[in-house]
Amino acid sequence: MEPTDTGEPDYYHRVVDCQWACPAHTDVPEYIRLIAQGRFTDAYMVNRESNVFPGILGRVCDRPCEPACRRGRVEEKPVAICRLKRVAADHRDDIAGLLPKAPAQRNGKRIACIGAGPASLTVANDLVPLGYAVTVYEQYGLTGGLMRTNIPAFRLPADVLDDEIGQIIGMGAELKLNAPVKSLKALLGGGAYDAVFVGSGAPKGKELDVPGRNESNRVHLGIDWLHAVAFGHVQSIGARVLIIGVGNTAMDCCRSSLRLGAQNVKVMARKSREFFKASEWELEDAESEGVEILVNHSPQAIVTADGKVTGMLFKVLEYDLADGRIVAERTVGERLIPCDDVILAIGQENAFPWIERDLGVEFDRWHVPKVDPVTFQSTRAGVFFGGDAAFGPKNIIWAVEHGHQAAISIHRHCQGLPVTERPARGVTLASRKMGIREWSYKNDYNPVERRLVPHVALAERFKKLKIEVELGFNPEQTALEVQRCLNCDIQTVFTAPLCIECDACIDICPVDCLTMTANGTEAEISGRLKAPRRDLTSPLYVSAALKQTGRVMVKDEDLCVHCGLCAERCPTAAWDMQKSTVSIPHATSDETPCQKQATRKSA
Amino acid sequence: MSTPKPKVAHPSLPRNSLGLTRRDYEGGMSTLCAGCGHDSITAAIVEACWGLSLEPHRLVKLSGIGCSSKTTAYFVGEAHGFNGVHGRMASVATGANAANRELTYIGVSGDGDSLSIGLGQLAHAMRRNLNMLYLIENNGVYGLTKGQFSASADVGTKSKKGDANTQPPVDPALLALSLGAGFVARGFSGDKPQLVPLIRAGLSHPGFALIDVLSPCVTFNDHEGSTKSYAFTREHYHPAVEADFHSGAAADFIAPAESISVDYREGEEVVVPLHDGSHVHLKKLDPGFDTSDRAAAYAYIAAKLKEGQYVTGLLHADPAAGGDLHAANRTSATPLNRLPFERLSPGAAKLASLMARYR
Numbered sequence: 014m015e016p017t018d019t020g021e022p023d024y025y026h027r028v029v030d031c032q033w034a035c036p037a038h039t040d041v042p043e044y045i046r047l048i049a050q051g052r053f054t055d056a057y058m059v060n061r062e063s064n065v066f067p068g069i070l071g072r073v074c075d076r077p078c079e080p081a082c083r084r085g086r087v088e089e090k091p092v093a094i095c096r097l098k099r100v101a102a103d104h105r106d107d108i109a110g111l112l113p114k115a116p117a118q119r120n121g122k123r124i125a126c127i128g129a130g131p132a133s134l135t136v137a138n139d140l141v142p143l144g145y146a147v148t149v150y151e152q153y154g155l156t157g158g159l160m161r162t163n164i165p166a167f168r169l170p171a172d173v174l175d176d177e178i179g180q181i182i183g184m185g186a187e188l189k190l191n192a193p194v195k196s197l198k199a200l201l202g203g204g205a206y207d208a209v210f211v212g213s214g215a216p217k218g219k220e221l222d223v224p225g226r227n228e229s230n231r232v233h234l235g236i237d238w239l240h241a242v243a244f245g246h247v248q249s250i251g252a253r254v255l256i257i258g259v260g261n262t263a264m265d266c267c268r269s270s271l272r273l274g275a276q277n278v279k280v281m282a283r284k285s286r287e288f289f290k291a292s293e294w295e296l297e298d299a300e301s302e303g304v305e306i307l308v309n310h311s312p313q314a315i316v317t318a319d320g321k322v323t324g325m326l327f328k329v330l331e332y333d334l335a336d337g338r339i340v341a342e343r344t345v346g347e348r349l350i351p352c353d354d355v356i357l358a359i360g361q362e363n364a365f366p367w368i369e370r371d372l373g374v375e376f377d378r379w380h381v382p383k384v385d386p387v388t389f390q391s392t393r394a395g396v397f398f399g400g401d402a403a404f405g406p407k408n409i410i411w412a413v414e415h416g417h418q419a420a421i422s423i424h425r426h427c428q429g430l431p432v433t434e435r436p437a438r439g440v441t442l443a444s445r446k447m448g449i450r451e452w453s454y455k456n457d458y459n460p461v462e463r464r465l466v467p468h469v470a471l472a473e474r475f476k477k478l479k480i481e482v483e484l485g486f487n488p489e490q491t492a493l494e495v496q497r498c499l500n501c502d503i504q505t506v507f508t509a510p511l512c513i514e515c516d517a518c519i520d521i522c523p524v525d526c527l528t529m530t531a532n533g534t535e536a537e538i539s540g541r542l543k544a545p546r547r548d549l550t551s552p553l554y555v556s557a558a559l560k561q562t563g564r565v566m567v568k569d570e571d572l573c574v575h576c577g578l579c580a581e582r583c584p585t586a587a588w589d590m591q592k593s594t595v596s597i598p599h600a601t602s603d604e605t606p607c608q609k610q611a612t613r614k615s616a
Numbered sequence: 617m618s619t620p621k622p623k624v625a626h627p628s629l630p631r632n633s634l635g636l637t638r639r640d641y642e643g644g645m646s647t648l649c650a651g652c653g654h655d656s657i658t659a660a661i662v663e664a665c666w667g668l669s670l671e672p673h674r675l676v677k678l679s680g681i682g683c684s685s686k687t688t689a690y691f692v693g694e695a696h697g698f699n700g701v702h703g704r705m706a707s708v709a710t711g712a713n714a715a716n717r718e719l720t721y722i723g724v725s726g727d728g729d730s731l732s733i734g735l736g737q738l739a740h741a742m743r744r745n746l747n748m749l750y751l752i753e754n755n756g757v758y759g760l761t762k763g764q765f766s767a768s769a770d771v772g773t774k775s776k777k778g779d780a781n782t783q784p785p786v787d788p789a790l791l792a793l794s795l796g797a798g799f800v801a802r803g804f805s806g807d808k809p810q811l812v813p814l815i816r817a818g819l820s821h822p823g824f825a826l827i828d829v830l831s832p833c834v835t836f837n838d839h840e841g842s843t844k845s846y847a848f849t850r851e852h853y854h855p856a857v858e859a860d861f862h863s864g865a866a867a868d869f870i871a872p873a874e875s876i877s878v879d880y881r882e883g884e885e886v887v888v889p890l891h892d893g894s895h896v897h898l899k900k901l902d903p904g905f906d907t908s909d910r911a912a913a914y915a916y917i918a919a920k921l922k923e924g925q926y927v928t929g930l931l932h933a934d935p936a937a938g939g940d941l942h943a944a945n946r947t948s949a950t951p952l953n954r955l956p957f958e959r960l961s962p963g964a965a966k967l968a969s970l971m972a973r974y975r
Contacts, residue, residue: 458622513846515651520659525626544626561850584651584834
């Protein structure tokens with residue numbers, strides 16, 4: 014194999030699994046170390062640079078980082094990254110002075126953002142400091158989009174939303190509430206805007222076409238119903254509620270029902286648990302509150318009498334599985350489940366009745382806009398899409414990343430630069446050696462297990478609709494959980510010419526990820542590793558030829574716990590522990606250096 | 617601050633017939649210099665003990681004084697151990713062996729401990745054919761006292777300050793051959809694929825097994841001009857016969873190839889490229905070479921030493937050498953700790969009758 018090019022920015026980035034998995038590439042190990050040092054404000058600001066809404070995401074993020082976490086490969090459970098993010102948000106000081114403001118002299122460019130959800134707000138966050146005049150149009154009287162209307166307050170309190178959205182508006186964005194955009198043509202027509210960003214979400218609940226659907230007003234569309242609950246239009250529900258669908262919206266519907274007086278709430282799933290779309294922790298939370306989840310029930314009809322729902326009829330199914338996929342299904346029975354309300358939560362879509370079809374903004378045959386997945390530009394130059402509006406329902410962290418990328422595009426578009434040329438990522442490395450066997454990060458492997466976040470007692474949490482269920486980690490839990498982070502960004506950096514092939518690193522490595530062997534093909538080298546290679550997609554580091562025998566040093570990155578022992582036992586410092594900092598370009602990367610915030614360092 | 621080796625391990629580590637992984641055969645964290653050859657030998661011992669499926673509590677680790685003698689603390693933490701006085705490890709091993717012949721004995725010593733202060737002890741342990749593996753971690757200097765030449769330093773080798781050694785060395789392998797040891801081998805800390813099978817063989821040999829392991833001192837003897845540096849040893853060590861002659865249940869584990877990956881075949885010469893573009897020629901011993909021929913082995917090693925080559929590998933093995941300590945001294949087959957007290961201590965009357973025989 015050729016020697017690995019570690020100068021390629023993605024090599025060391027990939028080793029930091031959480032950051033690599035995060036759509037917005039949040040520098041997780043860095044902020045966890047800052048939390049460990051009690052520097053909550055700094056930890057918050059590191060988060061904010063990439064994910065913009067640490068307080069919100071610290072509660073309701075879909076956490077793609079956690080399944081990726083290295084800790085989950087050497088132990089059962091990953092680091093509670095999301096819950097640590099909330100610790101930073103809950104304990105930070107006032108950050109008003111740390112946020113950039115719109116410059117006194119604006120740059121003369123005007124941008125319209127449609128919808129005050131996470132994607133639009135990220136665009137504003139990135140463009141306002143550069144001097145753009147950003148106007149955010151929101152159809153309702155409150156900001157936040159689906160974050161406020163679809164996520165119940167017992168999971169995401171309104172004051173957290175208000176605070177983090179207020180930060181962005183406070184930079185100098187113009188917010189127009191109760192200002193639905195009825196026509197894109199009208200908005201574009203006057204030439205008032207240099208670019209338009211559509212971040213209007215996926216606000217249309219999918220319908221269920223079964224008999225009885227329209228014969229009662231007690232059959233609700235999940236996201237509309239949640240919206241009505243959030244705005245106080247709905248304050249009660251029947252005693253027996255059926256939720257159709259088993260995604261995260263369904264979980265929010267069933268838990269909201271319990272708080273509005275439902276006594277018996279069932280979530281009806283068409284398939285078995287391994288096919289559920291809801292996050293595992295949301296399923297657990299719902300079940301712990303007494304929600305029953307029934308599998309293999311396919312809805313057939315809603316039974317009504319005098320405009321009231323009396324029950325719902327299901328087919329009971331059986332499936333044949335092969336390799337985790339359904340290969341056959343059979344009906345094994347029918348079941349009528351009595352109920353008073355039915356909530357449909359089987360998905361949602363974006364909808365653009367307000368975009369005229371003759372503007373050059375093209376849609377595909379499913380009425381989904383044609384959006385470039387890199388630039389987020391539509392088929393009309395200057396019109397950009399992001400968040401759920403672009404590619405259908407994802408989650409908040411994706412919307413944030415879409416916003417960042419769209420902001421880069423808009424910034425380039427407004428300067429007359431091609432949007433397809435993207436700023437490059439970079440990586441810098443700096444040694445963390447402090448002395449013999451001393452590093453400026455805590456490198457010992459702490460075998461503590463994942464902490465469980467405390468919850469409000471069941472009896473208490475149903476008293477009011479808006480009691481936040483999760484309490485967040487207490488100081489003792491935080492102190493233990495931060496030490497579970499393996500500091501994957503403190504990289505093992507090898508300098509081949511220094512190696513004397515003494516084997517010390519290989520002998521000491523606790524997870525046997527190092528091997529010195531003759532060079533060969535990847536398959537040959539994989540077969541000669543000291544311990545079996547478990548993940549063939551995980552990078553294999555291969556050094557240049559070593560000077561005494563011509564062998565190569567090979568490292569399987571998959572299970573390295575970044576304990577630094579290879580570097581501690583290396584007599585010639587051929588191995589060194591170096592912090593990698595991946596620079597993820599944002600529109601604001603164009604700031605002049607003196608405008609940039611002071612670098613925060615934790616290790 | 618030193619960090620202990622974390623307990624975290626690769627989830628798919630192979631297990632031996634006792635269900636143990638290599639990690640279960642580790643000991644305490646080494647306090648030797650980073651890069652010390654001794655640590656590699658420790659790792660080779662761990663690998664060999666694991667590969668043999670030795671029960672940790674059936675192993676006895678013995679040592680004297682010196683860097684080498686610290687290493688018994690770094691492997692098989694659950695084994696018995698005795699860290700004796702300087703050069704007296706062999707006496708402790710003799711006593712332990714006499715009291716319990718059922719255990720596996722491994723002594724780890726150095727060139728100072730064994731070839732200077734303890735040379736007489738070593739010589740008589742070989743002469744008595746003590747059933748043990750005696751491993752000399754040979755680096756040619758006194759590391760603990762900052763790098764003076766030891767009795768194994770070659771003529772002409774340079775100290776770290778540049779002084780050349782003028783006194784001829786004691787070669788442990790030649791010494792063992794001349795004193796009748798039934799198993800003589802030489803290895804190199806930087807060549808585990810050769811060393812691990814040698815240790816496994818030595819531990820399995822019935823009788824005295826000596827392995828002289830070239831083990832560079834990374835702090836005081838790894839410089840230009842030293843004949844025991846990593847670089848010099850790599851250029852001048854000379855693998856002899858195939859080392860992995862060991863048979864038995866444990867032999868089904870094949871160590872991953874980590875050597876310079878030259879597949880030696882008997883009677884063939886192999887060419888290994890070096891970093892500077894030159895080549896070192898490694899020649900196998902004659903196909904006719906017989907590991908049971910003590911005199912031939914002696915002559916061959918001595919001839920190669922004159923050429924500046926250290927012959928490594930298994931040099932001499934005679935499993936049927938016989939006449940060990942137990943036979944000569946008619947020691948108890950039952951370990952003393954299992955004999956009833958009345959037999960161990962027959963009482964005053966028996967003592968009086970014994971004394972009467974000498975009056």
